[in-house]
Amino acid sequence: MFLSLLLVLLIGAVAWAGSAVGFASLFGVALPYLALAVFIVGMVCRMAYWAKSPVPFCIPTTGGQEQSLDFIKQAKFDCPNTRIGVFVRMFLEIFLFRSLFRNTQADLVGNNGTGTVYYSSKWLWCFALVFHYCFLLVFLRHFRFFTEPVPFWTTCLETLDGVMQIGAPRFFMTGGILLAALLFLLGRRVFNEQLRYISLVNDYFPLWLLVGIVCTGVCLRYFDKAEIAMVKIFIMGITHFSPVSPDGITPLFFAHVTLVSALLLYFPFSKLAHMGGIFFSPTRNMANNSRRVRHINPWNPPKQYFTYAEYEDTYRDVMAEVGLPLEKEPDRAAE
Amino acid sequence: MAKLPAPQDLLASRPPFQGEHWLDIKPDFVPGGFCYPAKKETMELLHMPNPHEWDPAADDWGLPENWEQTICDAFAERLEKHRSLKLFMDICVRCGACADKCHFFLGTNDPKNMPVLRAELLRSLYRRDHTMLGKLLGKTIGARGWDKNVVKELFCYAYQCTECRRCSLFCPYGIDTAEITMIVRELLHEVGLGTHWIMDPVKNCSFTGNHLGIQPHSFVEIVEMLADDCETVTGIRPKTPFNQKNAEILFITPSGDVFADPGIYTFMGYLMLFHELDLDYTFSTYASEGGNFGSFTSFNMAKKLNAKMYAEAERLNAKWILGGECGHMWRVINQYMDTYNGPAPANMILPVSPITGTTFTNASSTKMVHIAEFTADLIHHNKLNFDPGRNDHIITTFHDSCNPARGLGLLDEPRYVLNAVCNNFVEMPENTIREQTFCCGAGSGLNTEEIMELRMRAGMPRGNALRYVQQKFGVNHMACVCAIDRATLPPLANYWAPGVTVSGLHELVANALVMKGEQKRTMDLRQEDLPGVEEDESAAQEGEGE
Numbered sequence: 102m103f104l105s106l107l108l109v110l111l112i113g114a115v116a117w118a119g120s121a122v123g124f125a126s127l128f129g130v131a132l133p134y135l136a137l138a139v140f141i142v143g144m145v146c147r148m149a150y151w152a153k154s155p156v157p158f159c160i161p162t163t164g165g166q167e168q169s170l171d172f173i174k175q176a177k178f179d180c181p182n183t184r185i186g187v188f189v190r191m192f193l194e195i196f197l198f199r200s201l202f203r204n205t206q207a208d209l210v211g212n213n214g215t216g217t218v219y220y221s222s223k224w225l226w227c228f229a230l231v232f233h234y235c236f237l238l239v240f241l242r243h244f245r246f247f248t249e250p251v252p253f254w255t256t257c258l259e260t261l262d263g264v265m266q267i268g269a270p271r272f273f274m275t276g277g278i279l280l281a282a283l284l285f286l287l288g289r290r291v292f293n294e295q296l297r298y299i300s301l302v303n304d305y306f307p308l309w310l311l312v313g314i315v316c317t318g319v320c321l322r323y324f325d326k327a328e329i330a331m332v333k334i335f336i337m338g339i340t341h342f343s344p345v346s347p348d349g350i351t352p353l354f355f356a357h358v359t360l361v362s363a364l365l366l367y368f369p370f371s372k373l374a375h376m377g378g379i380f381f382s383p384t385r386n387m388a389n390n391s392r393r394v395r396h397i398n399p400w401n402p403p404k405q406y407f408t409y410a411e412y413e414d415t416y417r418d419v420m421a422e423v424g425l426p427l428e429k430e431p432d433r434a435a436e
Numbered sequence: 437m438a439k440l441p442a443p444q445d446l447l448a449s450r451p452p453f454q455g456e457h458w459l460d461i462k463p464d465f466v467p468g469g470f471c472y473p474a475k476k477e478t479m480e481l482l483h484m485p486n487p488h489e490w491d492p493a494a495d496d497w498g499l500p501e502n503w504e505q506t507i508c509d510a511f512a513e514r515l516e517k518h519r520s521l522k523l524f525m526d527i528c529v530r531c532g533a534c535a536d537k538c539h540f541f542l543g544t545n546d547p548k549n550m551p552v553l554r555a556e557l558l559r560s561l562y563r564r565d566h567t568m569l570g571k572l573l574g575k576t577i578g579a580r581g582w583d584k585n586v587v588k589e590l591f592c593y594a595y596q597c598t599e600c601r602r603c604s605l606f607c608p609y610g611i612d613t614a615e616i617t618m619i620v621r622e623l624l625h626e627v628g629l630g631t632h633w634i635m636d637p638v639k640n641c642s643f644t645g646n647h648l649g650i651q652p653h654s655f656v657e658i659v660e661m662l663a664d665d666c667e668t669v670t671g672i673r674p675k676t677p678f679n680q681k682n683a684e685i686l687f688i689t690p691s692g693d694v695f696a697d698p699g700i701y702t703f704m705g706y707l708m709l710f711h712e713l714d715l716d717y718t719f720s721t722y723a724s725e726g727g728n729f730g731s732f733t734s735f736n737m738a739k740k741l742n743a744k745m746y747a748e749a750e751r752l753n754a755k756w757i758l759g760g761e762c763g764h765m766w767r768v769i770n771q772y773m774d775t776y777n778g779p780a781p782a783n784m785i786l787p788v789s790p791i792t793g794t795t796f797t798n799a800s801s802t803k804m805v806h807i808a809e810f811t812a813d814l815i816h817h818n819k820l821n822f823d824p825g826r827n828d829h830i831i832t833t834f835h836d837s838c839n840p841a842r843g844l845g846l847l848d849e850p851r852y853v854l855n856a857v858c859n860n861f862v863e864m865p866e867n868t869i870r871e872q873t874f875c876c877g878a879g880s881g882l883n884t885e886e887i888m889e890l891r892m893r894a895g896m897p898r899g900n901a902l903r904y905v906q907q908k909f910g911v912n913h914m915a916c917v918c919a920i921d922r923a924t925l926p927p928l929a930n931y932w933a934p935g936v937t938v939s940g941l942h943e944l945v946a947n948a949l950v951m952k953g954e955q956k957r958t959m960d961l962r963q964e965d966l967p968g969v970e971e972d973e974s975a976a977q978e979g980e981g982e
Contacts, residue, residue: 104576147526154519157735159771160843162604162612164871167845169798169809172816173852179871180845182798194608200533201608205867207536207897209447217542217900219867225533229608289532294453296532298547299556301578303569304530370569375609378527383520384610389845392802395774400517402736404777406743407642409751412722415643419653425721426679 102291105306109313109360116359117352125347128355128362130339136362143369148377157398159391162384164200182390194385201226225289232282235275236311238262239318242273246336270322280315283308307373310364317357325353440889443932447896450545458547459560459575462585463592465492471595471884474635479628481639482737486628497588503627504582508565510626514619515566521619524611525562528552534603534613539875540596543893551603551613554593558620561586591629594620596890598879599732599764600838605871617880622734630733634881637729641741645724646691652721658694659703659719666704666711669963671955674711680718682753684790687717688745689760689807690727690919693940699922701961702761702940709811709942712820712951713791717758723748726765727919731772732881739776742768745804750781757784757804761940763879763918766806767843774802792817806840808849808917811945815856821950824859826957829967830913830937831860832944833905835898835925836873837918847871850917850941857948862909868901878924891924892931899932906933914938 116128165176175182178189179199193199206222242258245251263271287308290300321327331350338345347355368374380386388394413420413428421431441449454461470492479487485506490498500506515522534551536542541549548554556578563570563579570579580586599614624630640649650658659676667673677683689706693699710717723744730737749757759769774780784803787796794813796805814820834854840846847870854861868874877895878884892899905911914925914936922940929936947960958969 151519151522151526154516154522156519157517158775160520160612160615162601162610162842163845164605164842165845166847167798169796169846169849170794170813170816173812173848176845194610198608200606200610201531203606203872204533205537205606205872207542216904217897219865225531229531293532295535295547295550296530298453298458299530299532299535299550299552301530303577370567372527372529375527375529378523379609381519381523382527382610383523384604384612384615389770390798391771391774392769392799392804393797395778395801398775401775402739404739404743406740406747409722409744409747412645416652419651420721423653423656425652425656426681 102300102305105302106309108306109309109363112310112363113313113317113356113360117356120347120355121352125350125352125355126344128359129335129347129350130344132362133339133358136365140365140368144374144377147369147374148381151378151381155399156383156387157400159387159389159396160383161387161389163389167389180389182388182393184388187386187388191380191386195379198226198230200385201229224285228282228285231278232286235279235282238275239273239279239315242275246333247340249333249337268323270326273322276315276319276322280312280319283312283315287312303371307364307367307371310360310367314357314360314364317353317360321351321353321357325351327351327354440892440931443892443899446889446893450543450893452545453547458553458556459578459580461548463589465588465592467493468887468889470592470887471631471633471882472886474630474632478632478635478639479630482635482642484628484630484635485626488628490629492588492591497584497629499584499587499627503584503587506626507582507587507623510623511561512565514622515562518615518619520612520615523609524555524616525559525566527609528555528559528611529609530556531608533606533608534611537603537606538597538613539600539602539877539897540598540894543877543896544596544890546596548589548593549596551597551607551611554597554613555611555616557586557590557593558616587624587627587629590620591624594624595631595882596894598838598875598877598882598894600875600879601842602838602872602874605842618731618735621732625734631881631884633884634729634732637881638733638737638741641691641725641727641729645720645722645744646694647725647727647729648691648695650691650695655691655694655721655724659707662694662700662704663707665961665963666708669704669957669959669961670708670951672708672711672951672953674707676707677718679720679722680752683716683718684755685715685717686723686745686749686752686754686757687719687760688723688726688757690762690765691725692727692919692923693760694724696923698926698937698939698943698962699919701943701946702922704961705940705942705944705946706760706807708946708949708951709820712949713814716790718752718754720748720752726760726762728765728768729881731764731768735772738768738772742773743777745773746777746781749784749803753783755783755785755803756787756799758807758810759804760807761917761919761942763837763839763920765839765919766846767839769802769804770844773804778802789813791819806844806846806849808846808853808941811942812849812852815853822857822948823950824857824948826947826960826966827858827944828860830858830944831862831909831911832858832913832915833862833864833902833911834869835864835876835902835914835916835921836869836871837916837921838873838875838879840917841871841873845871846917850915853941853945854915857944862905862911864901864905868897874898874901876918876921876924876928878928879920883920883924888927892928895924895928895932898925899928902929902936903933906936912936915941915944917941 165179205219604612637647693703730741
């Protein structure tokens with residue numbers, strides 16, 4: 102955990118110091134271009150890598166009643182048998198984290214500790230959902246830096262986000278909630294024994310990276326305030342592929358940009374690829390209709406089995422003894 | 437079999453998490469903790485790679501000289517064959533939602549039994565050989581290379597997973613540990629490591645048609661005996677058609693129900709039901725095994741054993757296949773059979789119930805219908821007469837078997853049937869039934885005696901749920917639709933909730949079934965006296981006397 106924290110701090114510090122001593126273009130221009138390219142190419146390659154392997158069998162996890170008889174009510178979305186059903190199941194999975202919503206926590210109870218209860222445990226679902234949506238909103242809000250004129254929806258988002266009207270500049274709720282959600286996700290890894298045991302650097306690093314991104318972002322807005330006009334000109338330069346001089350922008354801005362770049366660079370090579378992977382998951386994106394529609398396995402090996410003829414040859418006499426019908430009667434079998 | 441500790445001691449003896457990192461903990465093989473290895477001659481007969489005698493408790497497992505290359509190549513090949521494997525290796529975020537969903541983890545508290553870590557055993561190897569960061573950073577990011585202890589570890593934990601898929605239900609990405617376990621078992625078979633309790637039935641199913649290796653004449657004789665028992669109970673001897681050509685329906689059920697108590701009563705239930713319906717059907721001695729132990733071995737072995745069903749339906753010119761109550765058999769039939777060995781032979785047609793005329797459109801391609809679907813349809817159309825009062829001495833609950841629940845979605849059909857034949861049906865707590873059902877603790881080829889303590893641990897969540905309804909509602913019976921359950925649940929119930937009996941669904945159906953021309957039932961299919969019958973009779977006699 103500390104290793105990944107140090108790594109994130111190091112990345113931030115190098116970018117901050119580097120841009121302070123005149124390498125701002127490196128961190129503010131070259132790196133983002135590179136990171137974005139790696140992210141896009143990397144994710145495309147990763148998805149192509151998955152897609153290259155076939156799905157040999159139809160293996161949805163059925164999360165409810167199958168479609169069978171008229172009078173039995175099917176769980177249309179947890180156990181879909183049509184494309185529309187699968188679409189809804191995937192929609193619920195991706196946008197509402199359906200499976201995580203089922204989460205329970207097992208605990209031993211009773212006077213001798215031999216009873217088990219399963220508490221509904223929606224915290225992970227809640228914070229995971231909050232994290233992902235706030236991240237999305239924060240990302241969308243940033244479009245005011247990337248676009249000119251600023252689209253109407255971005256302004257709307259900002260208004261909504263700052264609806265509490267706290268402070269000046271107005272406090273954006275999403276930033277704060279995002280940080281809280283990240284700290285929760287980090288906290289479970291630290292304080293939950295099971296999670297602590299399974300967590301790797303690969304788990305802490307992206308969390309710290311995101312914490313770093315949020316913190317630098319928050320600082321840029323409320324504390325070490327960036328010169329917004331200059332930042333916008335600078336970013337528009339990048340988006341129009343005609344970078345302008347980064348002079349005069351606070352080094353913290355470049356630390357922020359560098360951390361985001363690090364995230365993009367890391368993304369396709371890590372568990373974060375789950376963003377694309379969820380769409381490929383065969384236990385979720387297939388219809389439970391494999392008795393109705395034959396699923397084809399491209400590498401289906403040839404049939405090889407102990408045939409009835411071999412079976413009858415082996416057991417003909419005893420089969421005749423109990424009067425089982427035979428293809429060849431014992432006296433004719435030798436022919 | 438060693439004596440089992442009392443349930444509370446079993447739970448109290450679960451070790452706490454160790455401080456050491458899991459990569460540094462070596463697997464421990466003590467008797468009782470592992471399944472016996474497959475015999476050399478069995479593996480030879482089945483043409484499995486590297487057949488050899490070995491002992492899991494010994495240091496040297498007799499791996500072939502080039503074992504590392506063999507496994508690495510096999511792993512790479514499977515990555516190219518299964519998108520699921522690639523994806524599941526890549527996208528796990530270790531959120532931990534699966535951890536306490538696994539019955540093996542709940543019962544053992546062994547961290548490597550958390551589904552995430554079970555998969556991580558393989559993922560760590562994947563990282564080193566198939567990811568850029570893993571190649572660069574190695575152990576820092578949880579990558580490791582192969583060594584013989586890693587092979588042992590994989591064996592240890594691939595046979596502490598019952599492929600029940602409960603974790604995959606809760607995983608936000610649908611990562612299915614069953615898929616990983618199946619592939620790990622395939623990898624282990626590449627270097628000759630398998631278990632006796634799986635490979636012996638595979639051999640038997642392969643060459644005699646059923647998992648105990650009972651030869652055709654004995655098989656027929658046993659079924660005849662069961663038919664005799666039906667006659668004792670009902671006064672009617674049901675017909676027992678074998679290997680008949682041109683029958684409308686080929687009936688295939690797990691062979692365990694022919695041999696083992698209490699499965700035999702379920703089998704008697706089938707005989708009585710089909711007789712009452714005057715169904716045009718046949719058994720086959722050749723395809724007499726519905727269960728598929730190949731599916732605990734490798735995809736190809738599953739295909740090989742499953743091939744007999746269609747082959748026999750073609751030879752006998754059957755129109756469709758009716759399948760008995762079984763768990764993994766139905767995962768194979770629903771999700772694999774048509775892909776493995778389809779399309780169904782040309783003589784087969786869309787299954788239609790000859791009694792009700794209902795078309796089973798959901799089985800239009802495989803042409804194979806589940807008996808619970810078939811019977812539920814009969815009941816819905818009022819084709820059966822029941823006296824559910826005959827089951828009044830039981831208060832039953834229903835155990836959803838993993839595979840029909842999470843690999844088929846068969847949940848309400850058996851309940852519909854159960855409600856029609858029993859007056860007292862109570863559900864276990866909601867997080868332990870239906871799609872969230874807990875495994876019996878010994879599926880996927882683990883129901884062997886030598887690991888009884890491990891089975892009882894893995895059966896803890898099911899056992900606790902059962903005891904809960906036993907204490908709260910006086911439940912004294914558990915119905916299920918799986919032959920392996922019928923073998924594994926009685927010891928589990930005996931341990932966790934003594935006094936609860938176990939049966940298949942169709943045993944209860946047959947108990948309640950009022951057959952045309954039957955004698956007055958005084959006993960159930962187990963030939964135990966039906967409570968209340970004698971008092972009724974004496975009361976009736978007294979009435980006549982007045």
